[in-house]
Amino acid sequence: MKANRHLDKSRGPPKLQTVPCTLHPVKAPPLIPLIAGAAVLGALFNAQGLLLYDPDETMPARPADIGLPELRIVDTLAGDLVFVESWFAPPRGDRPTVLYCHGRTGNISKEAERARLILDQGCGLLLQGYRGYGRNRGVPSERGLKADALGGFDFLTKRAGIAPGRIVLYGRSLGSGVLAGIGADRPVAGILFETPFDSILRLAEDAQPGLPIGLFIGEPYDSMPHAARFRAPFVILHGTEDEFIPSRNVQDLYDAAPEPKRLCWIPGGRHCDLLQKGAAAKITSFLDIVS
Numbered sequence: 001m002k003a004n005r006h007l008d009k010s011r012g013p014p015k016l017q018t019v020p021c022t023l024h025p026v027k028a029p030p031l032i033p034l035i036a037g038a039a040v041l042g043a044l045f046n047a048q049g050l051l052l053y054d055p056d057e058t059m060p061a062r063p064a065d066i067g068l069p070e071l072r073i074v075d076t077l078a079g080d081l082v083f084v085e086s087w088f089a090p091p092r093g094d095r096p097t098v099l100y101c102h103g104r105t106g107n108i109s110k111e112a113e114r115a116r117l118i119l120d121q122g123c124g125l126l127l128q129g130y131r132g133y134g135r136n137r138g139v140p141s142e143r144g145l146k147a148d149a150l151g152g153f154d155f156l157t158k159r160a161g162i163a164p165g166r167i168v169l170y171g172r173s174l175g176s177g178v179l180a181g182i183g184a185d186r187p188v189a190g191i192l193f194e195t196p197f198d199s200i201l202r203l204a205e206d207a208q209p210g211l212p213i214g215l216f217i218g219e220p221y222d223s224m225p226h227a228a229r230f231r232a233p234f235v236i237l238h239g240t241e242d243e244f245i246p247s248r249n250v251q252d253l254y255d256a257a258p259e260p261k262r263l264c265w266i267p268g269g270r271h272c273d274l275l276q277k278g279a280a281a282k283i284t285s286f287l288d289i290v291s
Contacts, residue, residue, distance in 0.1 A: 052174070052200070052219065053140040054105040055133040063087050066112045070119050076128065076155040078147035084129040084136045086152055089119060090160060096189050096291055097124030097156060098168045099182075101149055101175030103195075107134035114172075117280055121287050124162065128152040142219035145178045153182055165189055168290055169232075171196065173245075173271070177221030184229035190290035191230060192283065194237045195271050197245045198224050198253040206246065227256040234261040235286050237279050239269020 063071035070089040077083055087108055091097050098118050102111050108127040118125050130145050131138030138144065156162045168190045171179040176196035183191045197203055199222035204213045227234075234257050238250045254263045269277040
């Protein structure tokens with residue numbers, strides 16, 4: 001805040017002194033780079049949500065319409081009293097139940113391949129919906145999606161009667177950031193992250209070195225402090241050719257977590273094709289281990 005200035009009129013106008021004056025050329029400030037930098041940062045701040053979330057509103061009438069007759073539509077309730085459509089099937093026998101959170105694009109109906117893989121193992125499954133995705137109203141945000149996932153966890157424990165120690169958290173890409181806090185705070189059976197990242201902020205800083213990105217990233221999805229508090233078996237699946245998440249960000253997340261843990265590199269795997277590159281067998285093996 002600028003200090004207040006008071007003019008003492010009793011002293012009259014100030015006397016002017018003549019002093020030597022040497023003219024120096026004045027360099028104009030680099031306005032174009034400054035304006036361009038400010039525009040980039042402003043765009044990052046204002047458009048982060050547009051870049052981060054890519055929801056699809058197209059949904060089938062029922063899960064059975066896409067080959068998932070075991071699943072039924074349920075409403076999970078977030079802590080901020082937002083209902084979202086999710087899809088649920090109970091486990092067979094003593095198998096665990098998977099709480100699955102998908103990535104930034106699509107909606108739960110686009111996860112039929114992974115859902116089929118999990119259900120065929122006899123495991124229960126909650127495909128967790130997000131606000132603003134599919135038929136769900138609202139605007140997605142980090143706080144909102146994390147509240148949705150916690151509502152899903154509460155649905156499993158309080159309404160479906162599944163013990164926390166029989167729940168496996170499975171987050172793919174953005175879904176890993178959504179579930180990391182639950183993995184740190186709840187006594188779950190296991191944590192499986194596919195194509196995860198350490199934080200959105202670090203990804204942005206690596207992509208734009210030298211810019212104060214931290215001032216403009218309102219939704220950092222920082223999983224690092226949560227990973228340090230994981231107590232369940234933790235597995236990461238990541239492709240060696242992932243075009244979005246650099247290996248160093250994955251390695252840092254893995255290093256932050258305590259044992260027991262395992263980092264599985266999928267040779268030739270990209271961000272969206274790990275099932276076709278051999279990850280399916282590793283997923284089913286992990287579900288067997290934590291059963």
